[in-house]
Amino acid sequence: MGALVKLIDAILFLFFLLMAICAPLFDAQACLPETLFPDVLLELNKWYSSQLGDYLVAEKPLFFVGLVWLEILFLWPLSILNLYGILAAKSWFNTTCLIYGVSVATSMVAILSELTGSGKASDNLLMVYFPFLGLSLLAFLRGLLPYSTQTTSSISKRHALARKKRA
Numbered sequence: 453m454g455a456l457v458k459l460i461d462a463i464l465f466l467f468f469l470l471m472a473i474c475a476p477l478f479d480a481q482a483c484l485p486e487t488l489f490p491d492v493l494l495e496l497n498k499w500y501s502s503q504l505g506d507y508l509v510a511e512k513p514l515f516f517v518g519l520v521w522l523e524i525l526f527l528w529p530l531s532i533l534n535l536y537g538i539l540a541a542k543s544w545f546n547t548t549c550l551i552y553g554v555s556v557a558t559s560m561v562a563i564l565s566e567l568t569g570s571g572k573a574s575d576n577l578l579m580v581y582f583p584f585l586g587l588s589l590l591a592f593l594r595g596l597l598p599y600s601t602q603t604t605s606s607i608s609k610r611h612a613l614a615r616k617k618r619a
């Protein structure tokens with residue numbers, strides 16, 4: 453079980469790293485003024501939306517802008533916190549991972565419902581969004597796993613044994 457949890461943590465680390473980088477540089481372009489971003493990032497975002505036909509990024513419907521605000525104000529700091537939680541093996545990582553997974557899954561269900569219901573989305577565009585739903589469910593499930601207490605040192609184990617003998 454320990455090796456599986458480490459593999460899941462490695463996958464989630466890459467996911468949180470991607471979100472920590474992409475949210476302020478690309479996703480924020482949907483809700484913040486274009487003057488805040490360098491031309492290269494604006495052109496890259498336009499290229500992406502034209503290549504994959506991502507009409508949500510191009511047209512910026514209000515529900516999508518609201519979800520991006522949620523991502524910038526809540527999920528982006530939480531992804532940075534989760535990166536630290538994985539690296540430092542913090543006991544609260546399960547809780548923040550659970551919160552992150554539920555929030556992203558909720559947003560992805562709304563976005564994927566729009567994409568599939570509108571009939572405008574190509575298969576390539578759906579293949580861009582569906583992995584985020586899978587990764588959010590993985591984060592949700594990781595949040596449900598019990599916290600591992602394998603960091604107990606041999607000194608503290610000996611101290612506990614000594615206490616048991618005295619009693």
